Amino acid sequence: MPKLVEVELTFGEKIYERGGKIEYVYFPTSSLFSRLAVGPDELTLEMGVVGREGMTGYPVFVGDDRSDFRVIVLGSGKAMRMTAADFKFECKRDQTLRQMMLRFGQLRFMQASLASACHRVHGLEKRLVRWILMTSDRLQNRRSR
Secondary structure, X not given: OOOOEEEEEOOXXXXXXXXXXXXXXXXXXXXXXXXXXEXXXXXXXXXXXXXXXXXEOHHHXXXXXXXXXXXXXXXXXXXXXXXXXXHHHHHHHOHHHHHHHHHHHHHHHHHHHHHHHHHHHOOXXXXXXXXXXXXXXXXXXXHOO
16 A cells, blocks of 8 residues: 555546556546557547456556557546556565456456457447446446545
8 A cells, every 4th residue: 555646637648558668557546547449540449448446557467568558537536556566566475466456357358358249249329328337337436435
């Protein structure tokens, strides 16, 4: 906990650029992040949303210091931030943290798999409902505090 610093984040703020070095990992407390795949002509596709249930900077946990996605703030609010170096150290030192990170990685994999299936078999309306529910679930925590 002493290595975590609370930061205020604003809508649209860029946290990581695709291919950019990850200096910090973030644990949203009342903010919301969007992971975006970036294509030609800056065309983006949202690959996932992260709120209080998770964190950004997962590649640091698996030994990479570069982001595969652009990450932006989708919902203004607060997050706890830690340097990537401190996070690596804490993951090596703390077995519970390591276990939680492995479970979070599994969750992200499962969510990405389900999202792919959803995009393949459902029309636009059902995909939009899915996105609204995912976003709403993460923002509910802000209102209940």
